[in-house]
Amino acid sequence: MLRLPVFTTLLGLAQATAGELHPRNVSVSPYFNAVSDFIDNIQDQIWPINQEIHENPELGWEEERAHQLLTDFMQDQEGWRVTKGVYNISTAFVAVFDGDANQAGPVVSFNAEYDALPQLGHACGHNLIASSSVAAALATAKIMQEKGLGGKVVLFGTPAEESLGGKIRMLEANVFTDHKIDVSIMAHPSTSDTPYAITSSTDRLDLEYIGKEAHASASPYEGINAQDALILAYNAISMLRQQSVSTDQIHGIITSGGSRVNVIPNLATASFQIRSNDEASLEVWTNRLMDCFEAGAIATGATLNLTMRPYGYANMVTNEVMAKSYAKWFTGVGGTLPDPVVDKLREPAGSTDQGDVSHAFPAIHPFFEIVTANGTVPVTGPHTTAFEVASGSRPAFERAMRAAKGLAGVAVDILTTDGMMDDIREEFETQNLAKRLVKSLYIQRR
Numbered sequence: 235m236l237r238l239p240v241f242t243t244l245l246g247l248a249q250a251t252a253g254e255l256h257p258r259n260v261s262v263s264p265y266f267n268a269v270s271d272f273i274d275n276i277q278d279q280i281w282p283i284n285q286e287i288h289e290n291p292e293l294g295w296e297e298e299r300a301h302q303l304l305t306d307f308m309q310d311q312e313g314w315r316v317t318k319g320v321y322n323i324s325t326a327f328v329a330v331f332d333g334d335a336n337q338a339g340p341v342v343s344f345n346a347e348y349d350a351l352p353q354l355g356h357a358c359g360h361n362l363i364a365s366s367s368v369a370a371a372l373a374t375a376k377i378m379q380e381k382g383l384g385g386k387v388v389l390f391g392t393p394a395e396e397s398l399g400g401k402i403r404m405l406e407a408n409v410f411t412d413h414k415i416d417v418s419i420m421a422h423p424s425t426s427d428t429p430y431a432i433t434s435s436t437d438r439l440d441l442e443y444i445g446k447e448a449h450a451s452a453s454p455y456e457g458i459n460a461q462d463a464l465i466l467a468y469n470a471i472s473m474l475r476q477q478s479v480s481t482d483q484i485h486g487i488i489t490s491g492g493s494r495v496n497v498i499p500n501l502a503t504a505s506f507q508i509r510s511n512d513e514a515s516l517e518v519w520t521n522r523l524m525d526c527f528e529a530g531a532i533a534t535g536a537t538l539n540l541t542m543r544p545y546g547y548a549n550m551v552t553n554e555v556m557a558k559s560y561a562k563w564f565t566g567v568g569g570t571l572p573d574p575v576v577d578k579l580r581e582p583a584g585s586t587d588q589g590d591v592s593h594a595f596p597a598i599h600p601f602f603e604i605v606t607a608n609g610t611v612p613v614t615g616p617h618t619t620a621f622e623v624a625s626g627s628r629p630a631f632e633r634a635m636r637a638a639k640g641l642a643g644v645a646v647d648i649l650t651t652d653g654m655m656d657d658i659r660e661e662f663e664t665q666n667l668a669k670r671l672v673k674s675l676y677i678q679r680r
Contacts, residue, residue: 295349326400326404359630375387442460458498467529484506487505
């Protein structure tokens with residue numbers, strides 16, 4: 235459900251490094267060539283699956299075809315144990331590759347998304363997410379097997395990301411915990427490249443105002459206008475925006491407001507999505523908006539019924555140790571990245587349930603630029619027709635494979651670099667402490 239801004243690639247330290255590295259430069263890692271060559275060799279096997287998913291979009295919780303394609307493919311890979319329909323989630327799956335049983339090692343995991351958008355198909359490019367995660371998981375397992383490494387590689391099939399909270403449901407079912415993962419890795423197509431997904435915390439709500447019908451000309455004073463209540467609340471929100479920071483957002487639609495022009499409407503309904511920097515600021519922003527909704531009811535005498543939808547999303551927390559590893563590998567395979575100092579100053583945009591995973595486990599969620607069949611970046615970002623067309627192109631798939639090399643590189647670094655997992659855990663704990671401090675400050679402000 236990400237909708238991402240186009241931002242100009244800045245010539246900074248990371249990009250300068252990219253210019254110095256040849257796409258086959260083993261200084262990135264002793265395993266660089268092995269990872270890169272493996273993905274180059276397997277991508278023609280993944281391409282038909284990518285296209286089949288793209289050309290047959292399925293909504294969240296209904297991804298039966300994609301689920302079958304991906305699990306059948308993984309079952310054909312040597313050494314992988316595949317479980318379909320895990321934890322009573324019919325379109326989720328888990329594929330596990332075990333390392334050397336005589337050695338301890340981290341459990342590195344990848345998330346594959348494959349649900350589509352209503353009316354828009356794969357306008358968020360989840361076919362590319364599935365492809366990149368599959369390729370990265372297989373490449374990591376290959377290194378694990380060839381080098382006799384301990385640990386595990388786990389590929390999760392994570393359905394229903396588009397506003398339905400598939401990963402949150404999997405978190406609640408202890409899918410990730412039961413598999414004892416140490417890190418969570420995935421990437422998302424975009425109109426630019428960055429190791430850092432800076433996303434908002436978000437909630438969605440549905441509301442209705444119930445009034446009282448009356449003849450609009452003969453006896454309007456006998457009615458209670460539900461439509462007026464909703465319009466008043468909508469206008470109150472519009473005025474509130476002037477006194478709100480840019481990262482506090484709300485957008486919505488009016489879904490009904492009366493059916494007969496000469497009758498005072500007795501029902502008006504709407505749906506809204508609320509976003510803010512993080513969980514603490516989202517709570518404060520939501521409370522301010524609730525006053526607007528209640529104002530509509532108070533002013534008109536209508537009754538307000540408000541329902542928060544389940545599975546709101548938390549903001550993404552990127553693990554810096556993992557992000558630096560991704561940047562090293564991504565630039566090593568020829569990618570360019572913005573200056574990280576400037577890049578991390580971006581305001582949040584969009585939301586994802588990988589954010590919730592990142593609050594439970596160290597995680598990354600890089601964005602990778604895709605292009606159309608003629609090599610140009612889509613004129614509009616995710617959740618648009620132009621992006622849907624681009625996500626089905628061979629050049630976009632090749633960009634996904636390049637990102638997959640970066641994702642696999644992170645996992646391989648974790649499995650082969652002494653102390654890296656300790657550094658990742660240390661940063662994760664530091665980030666959790668910072669979140670607690672921020673939350674306490676917001677509580678004090680209230």
